[in-house]
Amino acid sequence: MGFLVYLINVLLIQLVIVPLLNAKVIRHTFKVSYITGSPDGVWTSNILGINGEFPGPTIEGHQGDLLEITVLNRIQDGQNVSIHWHGIHQR
Ligand SMILES: [Cu+2]
Numbered sequence: 001m002g003f004l005v006y007l008i009n010v011l012l013i014q015l016v017i018v019p020l021l022n023a024k025v026i027r028h029t030f031k032v033s034y035i036t037g038s039p040d041g042v043w044t045s046n047i048l049g050i051n052g053e054f055p056g057p058t059i060e061g062h063q064g065d066l067l068e069i070t071v072l073n074r075i076q077d078g079q080n081v082s083i084h085w086h087g088i089h090q091r
Pocket of ligand 1: 084085086
């Protein structure tokens with residue numbers, strides 16, 4: 001029983017406390033607008049880009065970090081914009 005408590009404490013510290021102590025706030029500003037591009041490599045057309053790029057910028061962080069993303073709608077014809085992410089576990 002004593003070893004199990006020790007193991008749980010070690011895991012708690014390593015998986016929860018240490019990441020929180022090293023956590024950072026990572027801020028990005030995404031300006032969404034039309035750009036000219038050919039994401040399929042064939043046809044060039046107006047596509048939505050972020051900060052003039054497609055695909056958008058890479059966001060890097062570590063467990064426990066807080067991501068603060070400001071999205072500015074700069075779509076020239078006044079459309080609404082929404083952002084979502086794929087491929088990561090989010091809370
Ligand atoms: Cu999607």
